[in-house]
Amino acid sequence: MKHTTIKDIALAAGVGVATVDRVLNRRAPVRQETESKVISAAQRLGYRFPQGYTTDIPAPRTGIKMKMAFILLPGDYSFYGPLRQQLLQYAAPWHSADTPPEFCFHAINAIEETAAKIRELATRVDVIGLVALDNALIRHAVEEVSRKGVKVFTLFSDLSPCGHAGYIGLDNRKAGRTAGWAVEKLVRNSGEIGIIIGDNQFLCQETCEISFRSYLRECHSGHKVLEPVKSHETIAGGYQATQQLLRDHPKLACIYAPCGGIEGMVVALKESGRQQAVSLICHGPFQGSQLALINNEVELVIHQRLEEFSAAVIDCFRQSLQHPTSGFIHHTFSFELLTRENA
Numbered sequence: 001m002k003h004t005t006i007k008d009i010a011l012a013a014g015v016g017v018a019t020v021d022r023v024l025n026r027r028a029p030v031r032q033e034t035e036s037k038v039i040s041a042a043q044r045l046g047y048r049f050p051q052g053y054t055t056d057i058p059a060p061r062t063g064i065k066m067k068m069a070f071i072l073l074p075g076d077y078s079f080y081g082p083l084r085q086q087l088l089q090y091a092a093p094w095h096s097a098d099t100p101p102e103f104c105f106h107a108i109n110a111i112e113e114t115a116a117k118i119r120e121l122a123t124r125v126d127v128i129g130l131v132a133l134d135n136a137l138i139r140h141a142v143e144e145v146s147r148k149g150v151k152v153f154t155l156f157s158d159l160s161p162c163g164h165a166g167y168i169g170l171d172n173r174k175a176g177r178t179a180g181w182a183v184e185k186l187v188r189n190s191g192e193i194g195i196i197i198g199d200n201q202f203l204c205q206e207t208c209e210i211s212f213r214s215y216l217r218e219c220h221s222g223h224k225v226l227e228p229v230k231s232h233e234t235i236a237g238g239y240q241a242t243q244q245l246l247r248d249h250p251k252l253a254c255i256y257a258p259c260g261g262i263e264g265m266v267v268a269l270k271e272s273g274r275q276q277a278v279s280l281i282c283h284g285p286f287q288g289s290q291l292a293l294i295n296n297e298v299e300l301v302i303h304q305r306l307e308e309f310s311a312a313v314i315d316c317f318r319q320s321l322q323h324p325t326s327g328f329i330h331h332t333f334s335f336e337l338l339t340r341e342n343a
Contacts, residue, residue, distance in 0.1 A: 004047040012041035067125040069102040077233045078260030086310035115141040127151040127317045133201035151320045157204035165320045166329030176208035180215025190222035191253030194245040198233035198259035208258035231261035239264030257282040293343035301338040
């Protein structure tokens, strides 16, 4: 009898292999409809589930309805437009028709506006997902609304302790050290390594930078890591920051960019004619990432799946409201390393 593989199940269910892996190995939440399709396909094919695996297909989700809001960066700050669509999709079973999730978009340095929006939203929602700098005014607003019972989750970048409900994003120490490992393996000739960040008050990027430097220091790579320049998370900012590095550092061998605005960096490298001499290692997703890898415009992308992220956000929201005394929720993800060969 033919052994049923994950590829067989993926084909029968009409989903990707990674999605089947997440369902069968409980690696991360997926939509209920997707989980049901995978389990049904596996059962039809005679797949032998691990001992103790519950194959009961969940009943339609009912019960708790959440009033949700998200404060994100604008859509031209990399992937926030697509992220909104994913969050809407996964939030759909968990809100009433007359109270859909609210989305607010603020520029990275709009500190006062962001703090005011946190307070305003807290008057009508149960839980807020927040992308923001680790700024004292923002922390004060988060602490204030948290005391009133509103759950605030930091997305992608955490805040210093301020009473918020949790953090959802990458393990940024791992991401930064992985980027350092990539530089050691891929950049053979000693040279100058540039770093581009969105802002030094993004704790995620600060942690990535520290960990990146730490790895290269530990392995005695011989590379000189430069002081970071800012992209302000925008495409135009990424373009300008890359131009500055190229202009000021003729021995530049690589750029590490754990931030948004990658699209502008790719254009600046292409225009300079130095894209083959200067490697770009960055975080993703970003618009056009697959083609940039194929064209050797980007060497490596530390890639976070928005579908997996969005599903986890809604699940963490639900947990915090169903179990309000459960404590701080710290949900981190694994990431993929994308190259030209697996883009």
